Amino acid sequence: MRKTDILVIGSGIGGLTFAIKMAKKRPDLDIMVLTKTNRDESNTRYAQGGVAAVWDKEVDSYDKHIEDTLDAGDGLCDNEIVRIVVEEGPVRVQEIINWGTRFDKGKDADYDLGMEGGHSENRILHFKDLTGWEIQRALLAAVSELKNVTIHDHYFALDLISQHHLGRVVTRMTPNLECYGAYVIDLEKNKIETIAARITVVATGGAGQIYKATTNPTIATGDGIAMMYRMKGRLANMEFVQFHPTSLFNPAGENPSFLISEAVRGFGAILKSKEGERFMKKYDERGSLAPRDIVARAIDNEMKMRGDDFVCLDCTHLDQEGFLNHFPTIYEKCKSLGIDPFKDMIPVVPAAHYICGGINTNEMGATSVLNLYACGECTCSGLHGANRLASNSLLEAMVFAHRIHEEVGARIDQVKINDNVPEWNAKGTSEPKEMVLITQSLKELKEILSSYVGIVRSNVRLKRAQDRLWLLYNETEKLYTTSVISPQLCELRNLITIGHLVTTSAAMRKESRGLHFTTDYPDKQGFLDNTYM
Numbered sequence: 001m002r003k004t005d006i007l008v009i010g011s012g013i014g015g016l017t018f019a020i021k022m023a024k025k026r027p028d029l030d031i032m033v034l035t036k037t038n039r040d041e042s043n044t045r046y047a048q049g050g051v052a053a054v055w056d057k058e059v060d061s062y063d064k065h066i067e068d069t070l071d072a073g074d075g076l077c078d079n080e081i082v083r084i085v086v087e088e089g090p091v092r093v094q095e096i097i098n099w100g101t102r103f104d105k106g107k108d109a110d111y112d113l114g115m116e117g118g119h120s121e122n123r124i125l126h127f128k129d130l131t132g133w134e135i136q137r138a139l140l141a142a143v144s145e146l147k148n149v150t151i152h153d154h155y156f157a158l159d160l161i162s163q164h165h166l167g168r169v170v171t172r173m174t175p176n177l178e179c180y181g182a183y184v185i186d187l188e189k190n191k192i193e194t195i196a197a198r199i200t201v202v203a204t205g206g207a208g209q210i211y212k213a214t215t216n217p218t219i220a221t222g223d224g225i226a227m228m229y230r231m232k233g234r235l236a237n238m239e240f241v242q243f244h245p246t247s248l249f250n251p252a253g254e255n256p257s258f259l260i261s262e263a264v265r266g267f268g269a270i271l272k273s274k275e276g277e278r279f280m281k282k283y284d285e286r287g288s289l290a291p292r293d294i295v296a297r298a299i300d301n302e303m304k305m306r307g308d309d310f311v312c313l314d315c316t317h318l319d320q321e322g323f324l325n326h327f328p329t330i331y332e333k334c335k336s337l338g339i340d341p342f343k344d345m346i347p348v349v350p351a352a353h354y355i356c357g358g359i360n361t362n363e364m365g366a367t368s369v370l371n372l373y374a375c376g377e378c379t380c381s382g383l384h385g386a387n388r389l390a391s392n393s394l395l396e397a398m399v400f401a402h403r404i405h406e407e408v409g410a411r412i413d414q415v416k417i418n419d420n421v422p423e424w425n426a427k428g429t430s431e432p433k434e435m436v437l438i439t440q441s442l443k444e445l446k447e448i449l450s451s452y453v454g455i456v457r458s459n460v461r462l463k464r465a466q467d468r469l470w471l472l473y474n475e476t477e478k479l480y481t482t483s484v485i486s487p488q489l490c491e492l493r494n495l496i497t498i499g500h501l502v503t504t505s506a507a508m509r510k511e512s513r514g515l516h517f518t519t520d521y522p523d524k525q526g527f528l529d530n531t532y533m
């Protein structure tokens with residue numbers, strides 16, 4: 001068994017921000033960061049638009065950012081959490097600037113603040129269209145200076161350890177669940193290790209890979225959320241999956257789908273049909289810059305009504321120099337597919353982008369399980385409610401990473417390692433002979449979720465999805481109990497769990513709200529608490 005003071009699972013903005021702060025606060029503690037592929041592969045790396053923060057207080061205010069977040073969240077945000085994130089956000093942004101993150105400046109040497117859907121003011125700090133790449137770079141550079149943090153690449157966390165592994169029967173009603181660390185696969189040695197930790201922080205990111213078309217990289221398989229579910233910890237709001245309205249339509253298919261940032265619409269691009277007709281004002285007076293749930297649903301409807309495979313984003317009227325300065329990567333990507341954004345309209349389609357639900361956390365990032373904390377996209381902190389406001393997620397991850405480091409700093413001296421954690425039991429398993437069983441099930445899962453649990457849902461579709469997922473679940477559990485564990489099998493199992501949670505939560509919500517729209521209940525109803533105990 002390997003021991004560490006603090007185990008961090010994930011090297012995106014959530015995991016790294018926490019690790020840097022904790023390591024600086026307590027140089028006496030050993031901090032281990034796990035990442036399942038390379039340390040720079042994460043949803044964070046792909047963030048384009050930027051970080052929303054109240055920066056120019058002469059024009060903007062906390063109240064405005066709070067109101068925009070609540071408005072997008074459609075009645076399900078936690079007001080206190082929204083206030084905390086908005087008010088603490090600018091200080092956290094300044095910290096990552098101090099650690100070396102660059103954001104673009106305008107002509108007057110102040111930060112160039114961008115506009116995105118649902119925001120009432122320009123408040124998006126960005127680095128060209130590569131904001132996430134720049135943040136990831138700066139955080140990795142900062143962490144490399146710290147002697148008490150070790151990043152372990154190609155370490156795959158397969159389960160969180162709790163009383164269940166000590167032989168106790170644990171249910172969702174069991175009080176005082178505790179986390180003792182995690183079982184992980186060292187992928188280079190192909191060996192399962194037991195890592196015992198005093199404190200564990202889950203920062204495993206999103207789950208977009210349950211869908212066929214997603215902007216999320218292939219690592220986004222919801223592992224942290226699924227591990228928490230198996231551990232019988234509390235999750236919430238899993239029905240709220242955000243589809244980004246504008247991923248680049250690529251007939252050849254691409255995983256992940258390439259994002260055309262909302263900042264492009266913030267810069268003045270307009271959504272049109274293939275024939276060049278503007279359609280957004282029919283759906284919302286804010287037009288192309290309405291919140292994402294509204295725009296994605298409008299595009300979905302237009303595509304279905306017109307029988308088209310995509311709609312278009314018209315950039316042909318925009319200032320070319322400004323466009324090239326702001327969006328060099330998007331420009332190059334379009335050109336590589338033969339699209340000239342200054343002459344041709346860019347074909348776009350919605351794609352799964354962000355999961356608003358996840359591990360239920362409190363105002364300090366604590367979960368329902370003792371000594372287990374979580375931050376970033378794997379959580380449901382109460383910030384996003386039924387629909388996330390653009391560019392609020394990088395901010396949320398930083399604010400909660402900070403809060404967790406404060407709480408852990410105050411508590412860790414009272415927490416001991418559990419020395420009785422057993423090693424992983426691989427008895428009775430053999431090498432899986434047919435990879436096709438895993439790859440085909442993955443395709444089926446994506447097909448089910450995309451066809452029946454997408455932007456528009458209905459009772460019949462959800463029931464169909466539930467029935468088919470049940471079959472996939474049973475087949476995969478059988479494979480899991482008889483096969484030597486592999487990351488592919490673990491990811492499939494996690495994705496099926498996430499698919500089940502999204503579908504079941506959607507079936508429970510008998511109303512339409514935010515990102516959840518069902519033709520059977522098209523209106524908003526009363527409050528429903530979709531928390532799993």
Ligand code: FAD
Nearest residue numbers: 010011012014042043044047049050157205376377391394
């Ligand atoms: P991630 O950055 O996804 O990091 C997850 C980490 O966990 C990775 O290191 C991964 O290897 C590790 N991990 C996962 N499972 C395991 C496991 N089983 N074992 C070990 N390690 C594991 N948000 C904004 O606010 N502004 C934007 O402009 C923006 N643009 C976006 C553009 C794109 C294309 C995408 C996909 C997302 C965008 N988002 C944006 C959302 C935002 O990037 C993410 O929500 C945020 O970066 C998540 O950070 P995180 O630290 O929670 O997780």
Ligand code: SIN
Nearest residue numbers: 048049261262390391
């Ligand atoms: C984008 O650049 O459009 C993505 C912003 C976000 O997801 O917050």
